[in-house]
Amino acid sequence: MxxxxxxxxxxxxxxxxxxxxxxxxxxxxxxxxxxxxxxxxxxxxxxxxxxxxxxxxxxxxxxxxxxxxxxxxxxxxxxxxxxxxxxxxxxxxxxxxxxxxxxxxxxxxxxxxxxxxxxxxxxxxxxxxxxxxxxxxxxSTESASPPSPRQDLSELLTPRELEVAREVQQGKSNKAIGEALYLTEGTVKNYVSHILDKLELSSRTELIVFLQQEP
CATH class of the missing domain: 3.40.50.2300 (Response regulator)
Structure with missing residues (x-):
C-alpha cells in the first residue's frame, strides 16, 4: 500500500x-x-x-x-x-x-x-x-445538515439494519460486523448502502456522526 x-x-x-x-x-x-x-x-x-x-x-x-x-x-x-x-x-x-x-x-x-x-x-x-x-x-443553523436522529430510527430502518448501524457506530469494518452478526461481508456492505440511502447520508463517517447525535 x-x-x-x-x-x-x-x-x-x-x-x-x-x-x-x-x-x-x-x-x-x-x-x-x-x-x-x-x-x-x-x-x-x-x-x-x-x-x-x-x-x-x-x-x-x-x-x-x-x-x-x-x-x-x-x-x-x-x-x-x-x-x-x-x-x-x-x-x-x-x-x-x-x-x-x-x-x-x-x-x-x-x-x-x-x-x-x-x-x-x-x-x-x-x-x-x-x-x-x-x-x-x-x-447546523448556517447550512444544511443530515436529518435529525431524534426521529425514531425504528421508523426508518428494519431491525437488522439497526443492528448493522450500531455496529458501524462502533467503527467496525464490514468483515467484523459480518462476524458479529453472522452475515457475509457482501451482505453487510449491502445493508450499509441501504442504511445510507434511507437516512440520506453519503458516507460511513456521516452515519457515525448522525448516530452520535442521538439523545
Missing part, C-alpha cells in the same frame, strides 16, 4: 515515516509540505492513502482534500488533526475525508485507521467524533 504524507512540519512527517517503516506492506512514496505541492506530486506519483494535515500554507488540507477527491476519487484521504480544529474536522468530512487521526495517536491506531480507509471502512476516534458532532451542531 502506497502512502503520501502532506504536512508542513518536517518533524511530523519524519515521525510518521518512522512509524510506517515498521510495516512491510506500507510504503511512503512521497511527502509534501502543502496542498499545491501534493497536487503536483500526484501528477507523477500514485497513492492508495494520503495522510493530510489540515493547517498548511499555500493550500490547506481542506481545500487539498476536495481537490484530491475531485481529481482522484479512488484515493483515500485521512485527516491529521489536533483537538482545537472543530470546524476544520467537519469541513474535512464534507470534503470527502475517509477518516481522522489525532497527531498524538499511537502507531497501532494510525495503522488501523490507514488499513480501514484503504478497505473503505472507518475507524473514527471517539474524541474526534465528539468534535465533529460539536461542529455539526454549531454549523
Amino acid at each position: 502506497d502512502i503520501i504524507i502532506a504536512d508542513d512540519q518536517e518533524m511530523v512527517r519524519d515521525g510518521l515515516k518512522m512509524i510506517l517503516s515498521l510495516y512491510e506492506d506500507i510504503r511512503v512514496v512521497g511527502e509534501t509540505s502543502h496542498g499545491q505541492e501534493l497536487l503536483e506530486l500526484l501528477k507523477t506519483a500514485s497513492a492508495d492513502v494520503i495522510l493530510m494535515d489540515i493547517r498548511m500554507p499555500v493550500m490547506d488540507g481542506i481545500e487539498a482534500t476536495r481537490a484530491v477527491k475531485e481529481q482522484y476519487p479512488d484515493i483515500k484521504v485521512i485527516i491529521l488533526t489536533t483537538f482545537d480544529e472543530d470546524e476544520y474536522i467537519f469541513n474535512g468530512l464534507k470534503g470527502g475525508a475517509s477518516g481522522y487521526i489525532l497527531k498524538d495517536s499511537s502507531s497501532k491506531e494510525i495503522i488501523k485507521s490507514i488499513l480501514a480507509a484503504r478497505d473503505g471502512n472507518l475507524l473514527l476516534n471517539p474524541q474526534v467524533s465528539s468534535k465533529v458532532v460539536h461542529a455539526l451542531h454549531r454549523m
Whole structure:
C-alpha cells in the first residue's frame, strides 16, 4: 500500500515515516509540505492513502482534500488533526475525508485507521467524533445538515439494519460486523448502502456522526 504524507512540519512527517517503516506492506512514496505541492506530486506519483494535515500554507488540507477527491476519487484521504480544529474536522468530512487521526495517536491506531480507509471502512476516534458532532451542531443553523436522529430510527430502518448501524457506530469494518452478526461481508456492505440511502447520508463517517447525535 502506497502512502503520501502532506504536512508542513518536517518533524511530523519524519515521525510518521518512522512509524510506517515498521510495516512491510506500507510504503511512503512521497511527502509534501502543502496542498499545491501534493497536487503536483500526484501528477507523477500514485497513492492508495494520503495522510493530510489540515493547517498548511499555500493550500490547506481542506481545500487539498476536495481537490484530491475531485481529481482522484479512488484515493483515500485521512485527516491529521489536533483537538482545537472543530470546524476544520467537519469541513474535512464534507470534503470527502475517509477518516481522522489525532497527531498524538499511537502507531497501532494510525495503522488501523490507514488499513480501514484503504478497505473503505472507518475507524473514527471517539474524541474526534465528539468534535465533529460539536461542529455539526454549531454549523447546523448556517447550512444544511443530515436529518435529525431524534426521529425514531425504528421508523426508518428494519431491525437488522439497526443492528448493522450500531455496529458501524462502533467503527467496525464490514468483515467484523459480518462476524458479529453472522452475515457475509457482501451482505453487510449491502445493508450499509441501504442504511445510507434511507437516512440520506453519503458516507460511513456521516452515519457515525448522525448516530452520535442521538439523545
